[in-house]
Amino acid sequence: MGFSPATKFSSGFGRDFxxxxxxxxxxxxxxxxxxNRQECLYHPQAAKPxxxxxxxxxxxxxRLDAGxxxxxxxxxxxxxxxxxxxxxGFAATALLAxxxxxxxxxxASDGAPPYRVKNGRIRQSVVPWCFNPMPVPELARHAAAxxxxxxxxxxxxxxxxxKELGLTPAIAGSHGFAKGFAHRSEHAExxxxxxxxxxxxxxxxxxxxxxxxxxxxxxxxxxGIRTMVDGLKQIVxxxxxxxxxxxxxxxxxxxxxxxxxxPDYFCDDLERSVEICRQIGSERMKVLFDxxxxxxxxxxxxxxxxxxxxxxxxxxTAGVPGxxxxxxxxxxxxxxxxxxxxxxxxxxxxxxxxxxxxxxVTSLAQAVQICDV
Numbered sequence: 001m002g003f004s005p006a007t008k009f010s011s012g013f014g015r016d017f018x019x020x021x022x023x024x025x026x027x028x029x030x031x032x033x034x035x036n037r038q039e040c041l042y043h044p045q046a047a048k049p050x051x052x053x054x055x056x057x058x059x060x061x062x063r064l065d066a067g068x069x070x071x072x073x074x075x076x077x078x079x080x081x082x083x084x085x086x087x088x089g090f091a092a093t094a095l096l097a098x099x100x101x102x103x104x105x106x107x108a109s110d111g112a113p114p115y116r117v118k119n120g121r122i123r124q125s126v127v128p129w130c131f132n133p134m135p136v137p138e139l140a141r142h143a144a145a146x147x148x149x150x151x152x153x154x155x156x157x158x159x160x161x162x163k164e165l166g167l168t169p170a171i172a173g174s175h176g177f178a179k180g181f182a183h184r185s186e187h188a189e190x191x192x193x194x195x196x197x198x199x200x201x202x203x204x205x206x207x208x209x210x211x212x213x214x215x216x217x218x219x220x221x222x223x224g225i226r227t228m229v230d231g232l233k234q235i236v237x238x239x240x241x242x243x244x245x246x247x248x249x250x251x252x253x254x255x256x257x258x259x260x261x262x263p264d265y266f267c268d269d270l271e272r273s274v275e276i277c278r279q280i281g282s283e284r285m286k287v288l289f290d291x292x293x294x295x296x297x298x299x300x301x302x303x304x305x306x307x308x309x310x311x312x313x314x315x316x317t318a319g320v321p322g323x324x325x326x327x328x329x330x331x332x333x334x335x336x337x338x339x340x341x342x343x344x345x346x347x348x349x350x351x352x353x354x355x356x357x358x359x360x361v362t363s364l365a366q367a368v369q370i371c372d373v
Contacts, residue, residue, distance in 0.1 A: 286313025
């Protein structure tokens, strides 16, 4: 029978050592299937089961507490813990709370998030796909609690919930990156999807919709640019009429890992993507400047932000390399980039689109804090 390294404290022991009324519970004897699951915070004076949020471990789920407080008889009958064993357990608990340095913040007992937006000069959003399998409604509630303004690229069926939570979709999805405007054979399908989504955005007050080039498949830069301009010009007038901005995303073609790179993607160059927008010549045709993809393909992010400021319609984040947290484990200085966005007068959204390696909510809160300059 295995037990958690965290020591269970009775309220009697708590009085001896000055420990307050909230303690970590010991894990019940576990099967091999549940050996890695940690128990959540337990309040010995609870009158009934309560739901607690535990932000410390990615393996700890939000769940019902074990139940009512131990009775005095049960406490008295429990075998006492030697002082040395108890102190070791208490030290182990403290180490768990500090794991990962400043990024591993534990929520208050009232379920408050690890961080909430304080400055608000950068309008922040989050992209759900990289937080799978967390459901969109759960992510949206975390986002609202942290003070984010948007959960983006979600199905239209989620838009009413976002509105209830005081959120908006900063940008709507459309035809996906596998098809796009680099090939005339794909224009009709992409135009149909975009027209429908622009109508939905206009009705719901969503200001942006994403679009893509699709893959190169042997075409030259010149042919691809010409074909993209011809295709997007067929929809940009409708976007102008509905006051919705099309955002063409540049993706890296270097990293050959699913959802971390897109080999053979046509718009894998920021300057090429901006040139397409320039030739279309509409205030409703912009680029989606994804710091992760641009860093991989070009670098020199702040200079490019300033150079292409009039063409930037939306921003995405992620750490390089790996597309993970945007903390000091990766090479991009995100606080400096946020200050650069303020310097160029950018008033759009910054969408957090990294794949967390640690606890999802703690990592998101850390990213929000980094960008809240």
